[in-house]
Amino acid sequence: METFIMDEWKFIFKVAIIGDSGVGKSSLVQRFTQGEVLQLDQAHSTESIDFSDFSVKTFQVEDETVKLHIWDNAGQGRLHSISPSFYLNADALILVYDVTRQPTFDYLLHWMTEMYDKGFYDEFNMLVLVGNKCDKVDKIIPTSYGELVANYNNMSHFLEISARDSENVAMLFNDVAAMLIWQKLRMSELRRRETKSFIGVGRLRKWLCCF
Ligand code: GDP
Numbered sequence: 001m002e003t004f005i006m007d008e009w010k011f012i013f014k015v016a017i018i019g020d021s022g023v024g025k026s027s028l029v030q031r032f033t034q035g036e037v038l039q040l041d042q043a044h045s046t047e048s049i050d051f052s053d054f055s056v057k058t059f060q061v062e063d064e065t066v067k068l069h070i071w072d073n074a075g076q077g078r079l080h081s082i083s084p085s086f087y088l089n090a091d092a093l094i095l096v097y098d099v100t101r102q103p104t105f106d107y108l109l110h111w112m113t114e115m116y117d118k119g120f121y122d123e124f125n126m127l128v129l130v131g132n133k134c135d136k137v138d139k140i141i142p143t144s145y146g147e148l149v150a151n152y153n154n155m156s157h158f159l160e161i162s163a164r165d166s167e168n169v170a171m172l173f174n175d176v177a178a179m180l181i182w183q184k185l186r187m188s189e190l191r192r193r194e195t196k197s198f199i200g201v202g203r204l205r206k207w208l209c210c211f
């Protein structure tokens, strides 16, 4: 049960999830936000919806309360173009593949290209790679391949998870939120220092003008 009241959060972030149809994006979101996983019939019904689903979850990361707006690009196949609003102001993007389906891994490059084309990526955006369905015995993508892609593309994080049995699901969002908080605090500290040195220079100039 949600124990937080509105406006009690200190940090708010937008997290967007992309990846091929059927990799488990909606199941992942549902597992994290509601503690459930989609069954096959429900899962298929999401495929026909041509817009982004949007979920909210407020939770605790160490001493901080964080609110995540999680965008699930529901209904998209590879042919669908993702609307720019999906990426707009996203703080982190989670790229999901299915560890039992090679094409979903091979297609990661295209998702990254699409993401760059839509202008998502800059040095302040966080990119996370996730291999889902690691509960399945027919896993064919080795963990090291996922690690390699994540490292090669300078991604912030890589995890193998199972939306079905919850493995690493809470850890994934916890890690993402913790990294975003850290990034935000670091940015505001940098801004504070810049403002301070700017004021410092201003004072010095004023002082020099007296002579
Ligand atoms: P989406 O199209 O990426 O949103 O994928 P869905 O969340 O709709 O899931 C597609 C199918 O994969 C459904 O039948 C889910 O029950 C199943 N599924 C999702 N995650 C997992 C998982 O971690 N393990 C297993 N075994 N099946 C999963």
Ligand code: MG
Residues within 6 Å of the ligand: 025, 026, 027, 046, 047, 073, 074, 075
């Ligand atoms: Mg879906």
